[in-house]
Structure formats: C-alpha cells, structure tokens
Amino acid sequence: MSGGKKRLCNSCKDARAVLRRPKTMDSLCRECFYEAFETEVHETIMKYNLFKAGEKVALAASGGKDSTVLAHVVTTLNARYGYGLDLLLLSIDEGISGYRDDSLDTVKRNEETYGIPLHVFSYKDLYGWTMDEIVEAVGKKNNCTFCGVFRRQALDRGAHLVGATKMATGHNADDIAETVLLNLLRSDVPRLGRCSSAITGDECSLPRVKPFKYTYEKEIVMYAYFKRLDYFSTECKYSPFAARGLAREFVKDLEAARPRAIIDLVKSAERLRINDSAKIVMSKPGTCRNCGYLSSQDVCKACILLEGLNKGIPQLGIGKSRGGSRDRALQRSNNEKAKSSNGSCANGAPCDCKQSSHLTHNYLKNVEKIEAHPAARFT
Amino acid sequence: MRNNNGGEPPSPRLCAKCKEQVGVYTLRRNNSYCRDCLEEYLSQKVRGALCKRGGLIGGEKVGLCFSGGMSSLCAAYLIEAHSRIPSGERRQRKKVPFDMTVFHVDLLGESLYQDARVERIMEQNPPWCQEIEIVKAEDVLFHEQKAPGEHIKNLIDSIPDSTGREDLKMILIRETMLEKAMKEGWSYILMANTADARAREAVAATAKGQGFALSSFSCAIDSRYGEGRPRVVYCMKDVTQEEVDCLSSALLGEDVVQQGDLVCPDKKNIHSLADIFTKQLQMSNPGGVSNIMSSVAKLTEFDWETDNPACCPLCWAPMHEDEMLGAHASETPLASVCESCKVGVFGCLTNEELAKSEHASQIFNKLPDVIQNRILNK
Numbered sequence: 150m151s152g153g154k155k156r157l158c159n160s161c162k163d164a165r166a167v168l169r170r171p172k173t174m175d176s177l178c179r180e181c182f183y184e185a186f187e188t189e190v191h192e193t194i195m196k197y198n199l200f201k202a203g204e205k206v207a208l209a210a211s212g213g214k215d216s217t218v219l220a221h222v223v224t225t226l227n228a229r230y231g232y233g234l235d236l237l238l239l240s241i242d243e244g245i246s247g248y249r250d251d252s253l254d255t256v257k258r259n260e261e262t263y264g265i266p267l268h269v270f271s272y273k274d275l276y277g278w279t280m281d282e283i284v285e286a287v288g289k290k291n292n293c294t295f296c297g298v299f300r301r302q303a304l305d306r307g308a309h310l311v312g313a314t315k316m317a318t319g320h321n322a323d324d325i326a327e328t329v330l331l332n333l334l335r336s337d338v339p340r341l342g343r344c345s346s347a348i349t350g351d352e353c354s355l356p357r358v359k360p361f362k363y364t365y366e367k368e369i370v371m372y373a374y375f376k377r378l379d380y381f382s383t384e385c386k387y388s389p390f391a392a393r394g395l396a397r398e399f400v401k402d403l404e405a406a407r408p409r410a411i412i413d414l415v416k417s418a419e420r421l422r423i424n425d426s427a428k429i430v431m432s433k434p435g436t437c438r439n440c441g442y443l444s445s446q447d448v449c450k451a452c453i454l455l456e457g458l459n460k461g462i463p464q465l466g467i468g469k470s471r472g473g474s475r476d477r478a479l480q481r482s483n484n485e486k487a488k489s490s491n492g493s494c495a496n497g498a499p500c501d502c503k504q505s506s507h508l509t510h511n512y513l514k515n516v517e518k519i520e521a522h523p524a525a526r527f528t
Numbered sequence: 529m530r531n532n533n534g535g536e537p538p539s540p541r542l543c544a545k546c547k548e549q550v551g552v553y554t555l556r557r558n559n560s561y562c563r564d565c566l567e568e569y570l571s572q573k574v575r576g577a578l579c580k581r582g583g584l585i586g587g588e589k590v591g592l593c594f595s596g597g598m599s600s601l602c603a604a605y606l607i608e609a610h611s612r613i614p615s616g617e618r619r620q621r622k623k624v625p626f627d628m629t630v631f632h633v634d635l636l637g638e639s640l641y642q643d644a645r646v647e648r649i650m651e652q653n654p655p656w657c658q659e660i661e662i663v664k665a666e667d668v669l670f671h672e673q674k675a676p677g678e679h680i681k682n683l684i685d686s687i688p689d690s691t692g693r694e695d696l697k698m699i700l701i702r703e704t705m706l707e708k709a710m711k712e713g714w715s716y717i718l719m720a721n722t723a724d725a726r727a728r729e730a731v732a733a734t735a736k737g738q739g740f741a742l743s744s745f746s747c748a749i750d751s752r753y754g755e756g757r758p759r760v761v762y763c764m765k766d767v768t769q770e771e772v773d774c775l776s777s778a779l780l781g782e783d784v785v786q787q788g789d790l791v792c793p794d795k796k797n798i799h800s801l802a803d804i805f806t807k808q809l810q811m812s813n814p815g816g817v818s819n820i821m822s823s824v825a826k827l828t829e830f831d832w833e834t835d836n837p838a839c840c841p842l843c844w845a846p847m848h849e850d851e852m853l854g855a856h857a858s859e860t861p862l863a864s865v866c867e868s869c870k871v872g873v874f875g876c877l878t879n880e881e882l883a884k885s886e887h888a889s890q891i892f893n894k895l896p897d898v899i900q901n902r903i904l905n906k
Contacts, residue, residue, distance in 0.1 A: 333734065334809065336822040395812065399805045403735050406796045407691060409871065410735050416867075417739025420848040422828040 160185070168375075171367040171408055179375055186372050190360050191226050197347040199358040200315070202233030207313035209304055210238040210259065210267070212252030214373045215319030215361065217259060217380035222372075223317060223360065224263045236263075237311060241303045242271040242516065243296055244279020245385060252381035253512035259379065260515070269515045270307040272299055276451075277526025278458055284387060287463040292387055295458075298450045302442055302522075308355055310519060320359045323366040323400060326414035330396040338423060345418035353443060365411060367404075440523045455524040545569065553774040556814060563778050570775060571610035571622075573766040574603065578611065579624060581748035582761035584716065587615055588626045591709055591758075592718040594660055596632060596642040598776045601649060603720035603764050604630055605779065608656040628718075631661040631708065633701045636681060645776055654779075665704040669896035683894040686887075690796040691736070692872030699843050703896060709758040717760045724769040724806060726762065727820040732802040733845070736868040740848035743827035751832045752839055752846070768817065769810075840866035841902040842873065842895075855906075859883040862892060864906035 156166045156176050164178035170185065177185065194200060208223060210216040220238060227234050240256050243249050253269060260267035273279050276299060284292045308316050325345055332341040343349060347362045361369065373380055403410035436442065437449035444450075457463050543551040543562040551560025561569065578584045592607065594600040607628065613620055615627045632640055640660065641647040650657065666676030673679045680700070687693045709717050721729070730745040744750065750760040764772075777783060790807050794800040809816035830837060830846060837846040842865045855863040862870070863879040870876050874888040882888050892900065 329734070330731075333731070333823045334813075334816060334819055336819045336826070338823060338826040341823065395805070395808060399801065402792075402795060402801050403798060406798055406801060407689070407871070409877070410798065413737030413867075414735055416737045417734045417742070420737075420739035420850070422740060422743050422830075424828045 168371060171371075171404070172365045172412070174408060182375070183372070186364070186368060187222060187226060187229075190222050190364060191230060193347060193362055193364075194226070194232075194360055197358075197362075199317075199348055199360060200232050200234055203235075204233075204315050205235040205237070205311075205313045207237055207239040207268075207304075207308045207311065207316045208265070209316060209318045210240045210256045211249075211319075212240070212255035212259075212381040213319070214369055214378075214380045214382065215321055215324075215366075217255070217378050218369050218373050219317060219319040219361065220259055220263055220265065221376065221378055224265065236265045237313065238263075238265050238267040239304060239307050239311065239313070239316070240267065240269045240512070240515075241300050241307065242269055242273075242512070243300065244272050244281055245387070246281055248383060248386055249280075250510045250512070251383070254510050255379055255381040257512040257515060262379065267512075267515045268307060268311050268517055269512055270303055270310075270519045271516055272303065274516075274519050274521065275299075275303050275306065275525065276455060276522050278455075280387070283458065283463070286458060286461075289387060291464070293393075295454055296387075298454055302449070302451045305355055305442070306519060306522075307517075310517075313355065316355055316357045318357060318359055319361055319369075321361040321364050321366050321369055322411050322415055323397075323404075325359070325362060325418075326400050326411045327393055327396045329414050329418040330399065331393060334396070341418060342421055342423045345415050350443075362415065363412060365404075365408075451522065452524045455522065455526075459524070459526050553778060555770060555774060561774075566771075566774060566778065567606070567610060570602070570767055570771055571606045574606045574763050575611050575622065575624075577748045577763045577765055578607075578718070578761060582716065582763070583749065583759070584624055584626060584761075586619060586625045588716055589615075589712065589714045590626050590628045590716045590718060591705070591712065591714045592628055592630045593705055593720065594630050594632045595720065596640050596646060597720075598643050598645055599722045599725065599764055599767070599769075599772050600720040601643075601646045601779075602767070602772050602775045603718065604658070605654075605656055605775070607718070607763070608658070628658075629661055629712065629714070630658045631663050631705075633663050633665055633704045633708075635665045635697060635701055635704075636684070637677065645780060649776075649779055663704060663708050665700055668704045668707045669700065669898070672897075679894065683891070686891055686894070687873055688875060689872050690794055691798040692869075692875070694797055694799050695843060695869070695872050699899070700896070702844070703899060706753060706757055707898065710756065714758050717758050718763045719760055720764045721762055722764050722767050722769050722772055723821055724810070724817050726765055726824075727817040728799070728802050728806045730820055730824050731806060732799050733868075735798050735802065736872070738845050738866065738868055740851075741845040742824055743829050744846060746821060746825040746827070747829060752830070752837075752844060840864075840869055841906045842866070842869045842899060854879050860888075861904050861906065862888055864903060 158164050158166045158178035158181050159175045160177055160181035164180065166176035167179055168182055169176050170182065200206065206223070208216065208220050210220060223234075224236060226232065227236065238256060238260055240253055242253060256267060259265075280292065280296055283295050287295065304316060328344045329341065332344055345362075347360075348356055348358045350356045372378075400411060400414070403414070435444055437444040437447070437452055439448050439452040442449050442451065541551045541560045543549050543565050544559045545561060545565035545568075549562035549564070551562055553563070553566050554560045584590070592600075592604060594604065611623060612628060613623045613625050615625045617625050619625055634640075640662070641650070666673070666680055670676035670679050684693055684696055687696055705717055726745050730742055733739075733741060733745070744752075748762055748765055750762070753760075790804050792800050792804045806817060806820070813819075838852060839846050845866050845868065847866050851867050852864075858879040860879065860883040862874060862882045865874070870882060874882060874885065874891055876882040876885050876888055892903070
C-alpha cells in the first residue's frame with residue numbers, strides 16, 4: 150500500500166488500510182483482514198460440513214505456510230466456534246536433506262506454540278527409501294509422482310496409527326486451480342470431477358478435508374506475515390522439475406489478469422457435466438491385494454512404484470525403464486543389503502550411517518516407529 | 529547431398545499414405561505426406577465434420593465465416609476444391625452439392641486479412657476462391673443508429689476489462705453472423721476453428737468459470753440458437769494448427785513457417801494467456817491439445833434439442849444452476865446473464881451490484897436490440 154494520503158479500511162472505515170486483499174481488491178486494516186480471512190474459512194467449513202464434534206482431526210503439517218496457517222486457523226476457529234475437535238499435527242519425513250529436516254523443526258515449534266501433539270513418520274521406516282535416494286534412482290523428472298503417492302499413503306497410515314478419524318490438508322485455491330488444469334491436460338476426467346471437492350473419501354474411514362478450498366495462496370502468505378507465524382518458506386529443491394510448473398505459471402498470469410480467475414477455475418471443476426458412469430468410477434474404492442491400502446485398482450500405485458524401485462526399474466510405474474538407472478539402482482540395492490547384513494558398507498568400511506542421523510534436528514524426537522509397507526525394501 | 533561417410537545420399541522419404549510420391553509435408557514429427565495425400569487427409573476430416581456429424585446432405589444454403597486467418601482460408605480451399613459442388617449439380621463421389629457464401633464480419637473496420645500469408649494467396653486470385661462478402665456488423669445490428677460505426681466503437685471501449693472486451697467482440701460477431709444467416713436463409717454457418725483454437729477456447733472458458741459449458745467445445749455441430757436459426761458446424765475441429773501450417777505452405781509453395789518466440793500480446797486478457805499456454809503446452813508435449821480435447825469429449829455432451837439448457841442471453845454459454853440463483857428475484861434483468869459476462873462485460877460480481885451500477889445500465893442500453901430483447905425476455 151503506497152501513497153501519501155491515508156486510506157481507510159473498506160470494512161470498518163476507521164483504521165488505516167494496510168493491505169489490499171488479492172481476492173477482492175478490498176483495502177483492509179489488519180484486524181478486518183484477519184476477520185475476513187478467518188470468516189471465509191469458517192464459512193467453507195460450515196458450507197461443506199467438514200467437521201463434526203468429537204472428531205480426532207490430523208492436520209497434515211509440513212512446516213510450510215499453508216499447513217502452519219491451517220494449524221493456527223483451525224485451532225483458533227475450534228476454540229471460537231466450539232467445533233469440539235481433538236486436534237493433532239501429523240508430519241511425514243520424506244528424507245529430503247536440507248529441506249524437509251529443516252521444515253519439520255518448524256512444525257516442532259508449532260507443536261509447542263499451539264499445544265497440539267506432533268506425530269512424525271518417515272519414508273525410510275515405511276518404504277525403506279528416502280526421497281533423496283529415489284531421486285538418485287529415478288532422476289529429477291518423475292520424482293514428484295513417487296513423493297505424492299508415498300506421502301498420501303504415509304499420511305493415511307500414520308493417521309490410522311494415531312487414531313485420527315479425519316485429515317485436514319492445507320490445499321488452497323491456487324493448488325486446486327492448478328490441479329484442475331493438470332487433470333484437464335491429462336484427460337483424467339474422474340479426477341477432474343473430484344479434485345475440487347472440499348471433502349474426499351467421506352465414505353471411507355479417513356476422509357480428507359480442505360478448509361482452504363477458496364482461500365488464495367497470496368492471502369495465506371499475508372496472513373502468516375501479519376500474524377508473524379513461524380513457517381518454513383523454502384521450496385522443495387526438486388520442485389523446479391515438476392510438471393505442475395506450466396500450470397502454476399498460467400494460474401499466476403490469470404490471477405494478475407483477473408484475480409477471481411483462481412476461484413473461477415475451481416468453480417469450473419465444480420460445474421462440469423460428468424456422466425454417471427464416470428462418477429461410479431470416481432467413487433468406488435477397493436483395497437490393494439498387496440498391502441491392503443485403499444485403492445481403486447487391484448494393486449495400489451505405491452506398491453507398483455515400490456516394486457519398480459526395489460527391482461531397479463524405477464520407471465516401472467511411470468514409464469519406460471532406462472538401463473543406466475536400473476544398473477545404478479541395482480548396485481545401490483546390493484550395497485544397502487550388504488550394509489544392513491554385517492553393519493558395514495559394501496566396501497568394507499565401518500558403517501557410521503546411523504551415527505550421521507545424530508539428533509541435530511528437534512523434530513527427530515517426535516519420529517515414531519511405523520510398521521513397514523509390505524513391499525518396502527528389506528522386508 | 530552426401531552423408532558423412534561419403535556414400536550414396538539417403539533416399540527421400542516416401543509419402544506415408546501412397547508410398548509413391550515424395551513425402552514433403554511432415555506431421556507429428558514422423559509422418560510425411562505428399563501434397564495430394566495431405567489434401568485428401570485433411571478434406572476427409574472436413575467432410576466428416578460437415579456431413580457425418582454436421583448433417584449436410586445436399587441442397588442446403590450455407591455460409592462460411594472467413595475470419596481472415598489461415599484456418600479460414602484452408603477451410604475454404606478444402607471445401608471448394610474437395611468437398612463441394614454447386615447445388616443442383618449431380619452428386620459426385622466425395623462431393624456434396626450445396627450453395628456456399630464466404631463472408632467476413634467486419635466489426636471495427638479492420639483489415640480483412642489477419643495473416644500476411646492469406647493476403648499473399650488471395651492476391652493470386654486462386655480459382656477455388658470465391659469472392660468474400662463483407663458483412664458490416666454496424667449495418668446488421670445497429671442500422672437504426674445515426675453513426676453505427678462510432679456506436680460500436682464506443683460500446684467496446686466502454687468495457688474496462690480486456691477479456692470482457694474480447695468477449696463482447698465475439699458476441700457481436702456471432703450475433704451478426706446469426707442475423708445475416710437468418711436473412712439469407714442459410715441453414716448452416718461453417719466455422720473454421722481448428723482443434724488448437726477449440727482447445728484454447730476450452731481453457732479460457734475454464735478460467736472464466738464456464739465449466740458447465742465445457743462439453744460444448746467438443747461438438748462438431750451446435751444448434752443451441754433455437755428455432756429458425758442456423759446450426760453452426762465446426763468443420764475444422766479435427767484439423768490441427770500444424771496441419772493448417774503444412775497446407776498453407778503447400779498453397780504458397782514455400783517451406784513451413786517455424787513457430788517464433790511466444791510472446792503474449794495482452795497479459796490482461798484471459799484469451800491471450802490461454803493462447804500462449806496452449807502453444808507452450810503443445811511445444812513441450814505434442815499431444816497436449818489432443819489431451820485437452822479428449823478431456824472435453826469425455827464430458828456429457830449437450831443434446832441441444834432435448835436437453836434445452838438455459839443459455840446466457842448474451843454469450844449463449846449454457847449456465848449452471850448456481851449461476852441462475854437469485855436471477856428471477858433480482859431487480860435487474862442483467863441478473864440473467866452468466867457470471868463470466870457479469871464480471872467481464874458489466875464489471876459486476878453480484879446481482880445487487882448489477883442493479884445499482886449505472887455503468888452496467890449504460891452498456892446494456894448500447895447493446896443491439898436483438899440482444900437487449902433476449903435479456904429482457906429471459
């Protein structure tokens with residue numbers, strides 16, 4: 150907000166306006182912005198009946214701005230409107246060094262700030278692979294597929310373990326708008342139909358809700374900034390290679406041209422004419438015959454991807470295999486097996502890998518043991 | 529030309545279809561066609577859209593909308609050279625007898641030719657090209673105004689939103705076409721939008737909140753305009769921009785023009801942004817446009833005769849029920865238009881804002897009578 154003349158808040162007409170809402174272009178003071186922001190989230194929760202009293206809700210927390218603001222706002226609204234929720238923070242350590250370890254320390258601080266218990270589960274324990282190892286095997290092009298699939302299942306398994314009955318994620322309007330475009334580009338009509346829903350899987354034991362369905366990413370950043378919330382702002386080091394990049398750039402350009410375009414993208418997905426047979430495909434969950442996880446296919450995607458990784462053909466679940474990467478993965482697989490069997494590395498040197506995970510990060514105190522996936526490496 | 533080993537030069541690639549002539553025009557990186565087979569391949573697509581899906585059987589009066597771009601020219605060529613004989617003549621193999629008028633809607637007195645290649649071809653007076661009838665929008669829609677040309681310009685300039693201005697231009701062009709068709713007794717209007725253009729329109733519609741109307745972009749035939757009004761046939765909907773570029777190079781006798789750097793002419797315009805997006809997508813993934821159209825084709829199609837969906841009285845987009853909430857109870861008839869038109873053309877988000885907005889009333893009063901009546905009668 151610039152200019153010498155004092156601009157008053159459009160809402161209270163009393164205090165000085167300190168920001169312009171990206172969504173509505175209203176000039177607001179801090180307090181009115183907080184109220185507008187929190188009220189819209191509350192209205193989304195009420196409109197879609199996202200929560201019921203007595204539910205144990207796991208807030209998916211990465212330490213980033215979305216999940217930090219989610220924790221703050223849901224805690225605030227839970228107290229203000231008496232939702233009657235039992236909240237907890239649920240985090241997944243994908244094993245991205247220099248990124249996830251630092252961001253999870255932020256979640257640890259949020260645990261203390263909001264008084265909500267934090268539970269952390271790791272890819273390494275669950276799948277036998279970290280994302281750094283996966284990227285080395287797969288390359289930088291398709292690794293987001295692995296991370297997305299694995300994280301979803303890790304969150305679900307972790308949530309079941311801690312007794313949660315619902316999961317809330319910090320997916321915002323920008324994320325949903327990008328997903329709408331991606332599904333349009335992939336010709337995935339069933340996903341296109343359900344990606345804009347505020348609540349998914351409500352017929353299952355762990356529904357997922359998106360209280361930020363209509364909340365703009367810029368407003369989440371503004372809220373976090375003005376409230377001085379503690380969040381980790383660095384992007385994942387593997388994200389520049391994501392396919393979402395083109396869709397994200399387009400959404401940003403659309404927002405600059407017409408701020409309500411983001412909401413319009415979400416509304417377009419809500420308004421699609423999808424025939425009944427596609428809807429049946431959308432809502433028919435089964436279980437994976439391999440691991441028992443919820444899956445619309447006979448074998449879930451996580452099992453397929455893991456099989457590919459473990460066999461040294463990481464492209465198994467996503468595309469054609471490359472000989473070079475297969476050989477490297479096989480070599481690594483042999484090295485790891487040798488390491489785990491005699492406590493030393495394959496080259497004979499004493500193994501100090503466990504010592505290198507010395508507790509330099511606070512969140513590690515919250516990492517809990519989880520039963521390994523049936524298809525995990527070394528099971 | 530010799531290869532690196534100094535041996536015999538490689539033999540030229542033969543046409544993928546006839547395997548006799550040299551394949552000069554390459555599509556989808558792998559398939560090379562000779563000129564005859566390229567034209568036959570493309571005219572098959574056009575005939576399919578016209579006859580199989582469009583329903584032309586012979587004896588109809590048809591108008592081909594010529595925008596001035598290369599796809600219009602290619603449509604005119606493919607129809608005249610390969611698909612049409614004059615009405616009254618005996619039906620030939622692969623040719624249907626119907627009368628066709630090629631017309632161009634002149635909205636703001638701009639040049640007929642959008643593409644320099646089109647101008648170069650037309651200057652040669654090719655035998656397959658008919659005279660293009662210029663239809664002035666001011667004469668059709670605003671003939672009662674004192675200075676109709678000025679009136680149209682004022683109307684368009686009064687829209688502050690860049691996307692809304694372009695939407696209104698398209699609305700006025702469509703309205704002119706429909707009025708002209710009714711006056712001339714045309715039962716069909718042919719549009720030359722390519723698959724790439726339709727994909728771009730679908731992306732722009734998604735960005736404007738018109739998801740309910742999305743399935744209409746996969747139709748070859750559009751008969752939403754009601755009784756007595758012509759059907760619109762998208763005769764080039766299965767032809768890609770790459771194929772149009774190849775055909776244009778054949779007509780010009782030049783090499784295919786390579787895509788230059790992509791620059792967005794107007795970053796405030798959703799249509800321009802959608803154009804750049806689909807082009808970037810197509811460059812990174814040659815199946816991109818086809819994936820978009822495949823998505824759209826999987827949605828539930830509109831059966832215009834039986835479904836009878838409520839359409840926006842301004843832009844004709846089918847409206848979802850939540851766009852019509854409160855329209856009947858509102859003080860202003862403008863509440864009956866779709867959300868995209870409310871925001872883009874009238875600059876208002878809610879029915880309450882529309883009712884109070886003088887600017888919106890001024891724009892409404894400048895619209896052609898035929899559109900005003902449709903809004904008032906909704």
